[in-house]
Structure formats: structure tokens, C-alpha cells
Amino acid sequence: MNTPLQATLPTPDFPSPLAEFWRGFARNRGASAALAFMLLLALAALFAPWIAPYSPIEQYRDALLTPPAWAEGGSWRFILGSDELGRDILSRLLHGARISLWIGVVSVLCSMIPGVVLGLLAAFYPTRLGILIMRLMDIMMALPSLLLAVAIVAVLGPGLGNTMIALAIVSLPSYVRLTRASAMTELTRDYVVASRLAGAGTLRLMFNTVLPNCMAPIIVQATLGFSSAILDAAALGFLGLGAQPPLPEWGTMLAAARDYLESAWWVVTMPGLTIVLTVLALNLMGDGLRDALDPRLKQND
Amino acid sequence: MPTTHTLDIANAGGSSMLLDIKNLDVTFGAGDNPFRAVAGVDLQVAPGEIVGIVGESGSGKSVTMLAAMGLIDAPGRVTADRLSFAGRDLLTMKPREKRAIVGAEISMIFQDAQTSLNPAYAVGDQLLETLAEHQNLKGAAARARVLELLEQVEIPDAKSRLSAYPHQLSGGMSQRVMIAMAIACNPKLLIADEPTTALDVTVQAQIMELLVNLQRQNNMGLILITHDLAVVAEVAQRVVVMYAGEVVEQSPVPDIFNTPRHPYTQALLCSIPEHSKGAERLATLSGVVPGRYDRPKGCLLSPRCPYVQPVCHNEHPLLEATHRGSARCFFALDDAGRPSHG
């Protein structure tokens, strides 16, 4: 199968793989809507300092716990209301998007790249190195990702940076296993044998021949990994182990909101809703990508 | 096998028939381009009769029978002028009443017996289920009956097979179990959908012989769906030939082999080595059965027919009476196998 990474020149009869992929993806309405949402969120995150009405940490002592604009007692001064310290929730959420997306991007990249390399190594040297790598991954998989992340943060200490390290480490095994499995399949194919006979070196074989054909599931996994990174980062923040106040990380915001369940629903609702929408969008995109990239993985629907 | 049972189709009333199907349509897909998998099929089976239904894959022979059994699912639609079994109307019958008939009075066996048995349950349990469902037979009596059935289908060491799982049985054994399940309630009609296709050649003959023996013992009606005319020639009394969802010819057995009336039947016969002997050898038909998107306007065989005439491309022939059967051809073949337009 061709991957969208090798965009070829379009010919009248055969659309380029990229175009073909896009057609498959765009037909999926849920995934398209999710992509639009994520693009919007990314733009909002990028331009947060300019579009947010207030600074995320500025406290308006005269307007503690103001309800959102449409609720009783709310005002357009704070569209989504203000929190217990009089900070504008919308501004905090917009700045929080920067943190969450940043965590997602960094931790995905930091686990995908070493994960893919380890996976390729495990596939190319299956006897000793491969077994060693896979056993290590088994050990890491024995603990659920959030618990392992909690353990790592417990060792390294709480904070944004350590959160990213922890999340990168915990999602490593999924990339290793996935890459190894698809690389093993590709290695038995004739084109790899041909390439080897033509004298391609191991490195060239790994990254130029085999890897491009393993990319589809890896890309899907990266999308799903992005969503679980955001979810786990928020969970760590909520437990007080992730980003520390006053950083407007979504999970950290929720941790502080726990005391206002009875009095100020919006303080609890808004950050959570943002997390749900973002994670849902990423999961929808992941499903859409999987269906469009690899029909073999297509779920029945 | 010489036929002792002659049947006059034209005079046969609906009530005396075991299975009586008139103008059956089965349609899949909705909107602008529904696909008629079965179109206007008439079929009658008398009690104790063996009817062969012959045709290539995709000719609608299995779908016709599944429709009679009520096994066509929601996107597919079944319509008919008449669909009755032993004088009872299957079309207007409540689902519950129909389920009491299906599996008991009409039963069916399928091509791939191994995948047709549920892998999660022991063979004995799957047989017991049928007895419990239709005859309310349980406990020791049911187990005794199951053993009896397994012995009837000539399964060696039947007792030890009761607790076997399908994956532990060979294809032939599985088909015997399927047959045992089908005859468990002494059905009046057994539909066998390519019962031997998936089996080894030696086993095929054994299974065929078993089916015919059981048919004779129980005096069941037997519908034998197959693409193998040689099998039909040996056992069936009457043959229905289907092509692209339509009946193109039906006739008693010696006639259909000696004097086929439809070019398609003739072509099928020529694919059997023994039958083409002596006769002038006809080239096998080129092309394939038309599908959803390439249905011809006129006679469905027209793109492949060696005797095709202009009218065949434009008009759709009806099923018309021949000497002792009927054929769907403007130029039905004569006794010498030549088309009637000369």
C-alpha cells in the first residue's frame, strides 16, 4: 500500500495517494468536523495572547465567581464566568489550550520517534535485541499508563516538564509494538527482499524501504496517543502532580474547582467540557484516519 | 436412476403441492438501483419429489431457497404471488408460526458444513437444541434420539461424537451432523444447498448416497441446489435451471438431458463430458452471469447465447410450455438441439 507521505504526481486515472486519502477522510462527517474543531483550537491556542480578553492569571477581586454571560447574574465582562480568584475562565481556557496541545505534541513526538526506532530495531534484529526490547515493553505495559505516569512523576516531582517526560515514557510501548508488528510483516514482502538484493544497507532498508509502509498505523496511533496524552496530563494536573497553579492547565483548573460544586457550576463545567470536546475530536479524527489510511483496519459500520 | 414418478405440472393444484412458489422476487438495495437477485421465479415441489435446481453461482438458486425459508434479512425484500408450504401460506403467516415450521417441517443444509456448525457448542448440544425447540424433547429421551439420528447419518462411534466440537470433525463428518440436525424432526422437505461442493470427491458420493437414502426412507421432498448437472442426473426427478435470477428451463429428468430446450441448459450439458459425447461439441459459453450493473435489456442470456437473434437483444422472453416442461426462449431448441428459427 502507498502512504500519503509519498505524494506522487496526480494522473488522470489514479488520484494521488494523498488525494485518495483526503477523499476517504472527508467523506467521514464526524472526522471532518473533528478536524475543523482541532484546527480552530490550534489557532486559538496559537493566538491566545491576542484573542483572550484578559490575562490568564490576572485576578479581578471585585468579580469573584461571576456566572457566565447567559446565566442569571452573569455579564458579558466574563463570557464564560470567572473563577474563585476572579480570573476570566475563557482566557484561562484559551491559554490552557496552549499548554494541553503543547503537552500533546511534545509527548507524542518524544515517544513516537524513539518508539519507532526501537520497534524497527526489534523487527530487524528479532533474536536478541528484539526479545530484550519486547520484554522491557512488556514490563512497562504491566502498569496502566496513568499509574506509571503517576509513579514517574512521584519520582521526578510534579510539574509541567516532568508530566511530558512521564507521558512520553508511558506511551513508548504502544509505538514499539505497533512498529515492530508492521515492520515484521513488511520484511517478508517481496519488495523488501528485492531492495535487499539490490544491495540496500540496513539503515536505508529500515527508514527508506520499510518505514514508509508502516506509517499508516503509526499515524493513527499518534492521533489516539495525542488524545490520551491530553487526558492523562489533565488527570495528573487534577491530582496535583501535573502543571502547578497558577498555570491554567485544564486539569489543574478542575482541581481548584472541586470546592465550588455547590456554588459555581461553571467553574467545574467549563474546563471539563473543553477536555471532553478536545479528546472526543481527537478520537473521532483517529477513527477517521484509520478508516481512510488503512481499509484493512476499518471497523464495521 | 429411472423416474417412476411422473408429474404433470400444468394440472397440479397449489394445495397438493408441498412447496408452491409463484412469481417470487427478492430485491436487495434500495433507491434508484435496486438489484433483483431473484425475479419472477415459479417453483413447485410435490411431496416425496426430488427436484434439482441448477445454475452458476450468482444465478439466484440459494437466494430463492433462503427466501422460502424466511431467511432473507432486512435490506433484502421478498415478494411473491404465492409462497405456500403444505397448503399453508408462508407469506401471511406470523413469524412465530413460521418458526415452528422452519427447522422442523422444512429444513436446510448448507455448502460449508464446518462453518455452519457453531464452534462454541458441542455437536450433541446443537442437535439437542433442535429437538428441544420443535418437539419439546429433553433429557434422556432427547439424548437417545440424538444418538439414533447420528447413527442414521452413519456417523461411526456416535456416542463419543456427542461431546465433540465442530473443529474436531472433518468436513464430511460435519455435513453428516448437519444432515442429522436437518432430519431431526422428520421434515417433509429438505433443502440441500450444494451439500457436497466443499467435500473431497470420495466423500461427496457418500453424502449424496446418504441424502438419497434418507429421502427414500422418510419420503421427504428434497430440493438439491447444485451447479453439478451430473449429480442431478443421477438422483433428481425434475430439474429447474436458473440463470441470473430467473428460471430459464424446467423439465423432467430424462427429457432435460436428452432434449434440452434452452440454449443455456444445452451449454451446461456440454460441460459434462459424458453428455457431450456423440453430440456436436459446443464451445463453453463465454462471459459471465450478468451482475447488478450489466443486465441486458432483452433475454438475459443474449450477450452469451450462440444462437442469438436481433429480437433477443430487445425483448424479454417468457417462460413457455414445452413438451413436458417449460423454457424461457424465443427459439426453444428442437429435439435435435437446434434453435427453432432454423
Added chain:
Amino acid sequence: MIQFLLKRLGVVIPTFLGITVLAFALIHVIPGDPVLVMLGERNIDPTYYREAMHRLGLDLPLWQQYLHYLGNLLQGDLGTSIKTNIPVLQEFLALFPATLELSLAAMGFALVFGLAAGIVAAVKRGTVVDHTVMGAALTGYSMPIFWWGLILIMVVSVHLGLTPVSGRIDIEYDIAPITGLMLIDTLISGEPGAFVSALEHLILPAIVLGTIPLAVIARMTRSAMLEVLREDYIRTARAKGLSRSRVILKHALRNALMPVVTVIGLQVGTMLAGAVLTETIFSWPGIGKWLIDAIGARDYPVVQGGILLIASMIILVNLLVDLLYGVINPRIRHAR
């Protein structure tokens, strides 16, 4: 079957040893002096320091320390909590029933509704029902459960006043921990009010913890059912004249359950991770909250022992699930 078991053990034992190495390393990776870390103290008398170092075996070479640690583990010695001075294993065993009860209730909830939702969606494939169920499942799957818990508390407990906010039972009841499972203990105690109270306390946390497994089970059940419903033996079952519900529940579900059981096994890990969050929100006195509290208090022996015990449990449960898989799948049970 025996062979199958041995093969699984061949993977499980090295994994378990790996986990012990990981837990052992934990104490040594933490920044700071391991002795001070283990004692949880800052400034101590040098004589006492040396004595403690020797007592904890920290003066030995690293590999000897590990063997020592492993030996202690095998004797059930997982160290002592700095905060309470109670052996870690003892604390764990005292708190574990609470987590077990919560997890069982959550898994029961997830199984009943997840299977039902998956079956309905598969049977009504392509309809509004299917899309609604699957949309809800994906949303549940995307749910940050700590937020979901807060929302449920806000709506059900605070606004509707239907369930208590936190804990396992009202303080007015004093129930002797016989099994440790509050529902059973309250039944034994013979106080109907206590049982109702325990049940009321359990409902919300169980729903919260069960939500993600529910979503996963529903999705898996649907796709497995769709696959199975296409099989030949389903046609056979229908040709037997069986009712639709019997075909689906007996013939299809039994085969669709095989992949679902594997997924349930994987969900046990997710559940224990979720328990950390759920117990924190509902102040549920189980091992999840215990672990988080220990991290907050820098009670490292508890963190080390807790993580080791939780990982061991997950390994054990997955082993059990593999065996269960063998029981329901005759192809494995009767493997030649």
C-alpha cells in the same frame, strides 16, 4: 491447556521480576539520599543514620540490596510506612477490599450496560439507535473521569440530593469489617439501613469508574457481534427456526464474547488507574487514594510497595483472563 498455562507463566514471571527491579530502582532514582528518603526525615544524628543505613541494608552493594529486597518480598515484607509505621502489606490488605468492591461494582455496571449497548447497536446496525449508542460510547471513552465524577456529584448529590457525596457508608453505622466488602458486611450485620447506605455510597463511584470500560466493551461487543452475525452458523441457527433473541443471545453472543473477554482483561488495568482518580474524588478509602496520599506525603515505602502490588494484581488478573478465555473457547480448551 497445561501447556497453554505454562507458556503464559513463561511470560508472566520475567515481567514480574522486571516490575520488582522497577520498584527497587524507584527508591534509588529519587533525588536525595535513600536513607533519608526511606526514613522520611531531614536532619538526623550520624550514629542513628549509620544504624538505619545498616538496618535498611543500604550499605550493601546494589545487587545485594536487590537480592535482599527480593528475599524480603518473597517473605511478604514490603517495608513499613513512614507515616503510620504500619507494614505496607498490612495497609494494602486493609484497604484493598474497598477498591475491590468498587472495581467489581464498576465492572458489573460496565459489563451489563456495555454488552447490552453493543448488542443493540449491532442488531440495529446503521439505524439512529446504533449511531446514538456509538456516539455515546465514544463520548464516554473520551471522558476525563475525574470531571465526570465531579459533574455527577454536582448534579446527583448536590442538586438532586439523591446520593451521599463521599465515603463508603454513613458514620452512624459501625460495621465490623468481616469480608471488607461493605455491601456484604452490612448484610451480615443485619442492619438494613446500613446496607442501603453502603449501596447509596457505592453507586456514583461505580458509575464513574465503569464509564470507560463500558464504552470500550460496547464498541468491542458491537464490532465482534457484527462479525459473528455474518457467520454461517448464524444462518444455521436461524434455519433451525430459533427465535431472533435466541439466535443472538445464544449463538452469536457466545462467540462474540471471546474478543470481548480479552478486552475486559485489559480494562482491569484501566480500572485500577481509574480507581486512583475515582477514590480521590469520592474520598473512597481504597488503595488508589492511599497511593496518591502517599505520594503527597513522600511516603516512599508505600509508593514503592503500592505500585508493586498493583502491578502484580494486574498481571494476575490478565493471567486469569487468559485462562477464562481458554475455558470459553473450545479450540483452546481442547487443543491437541
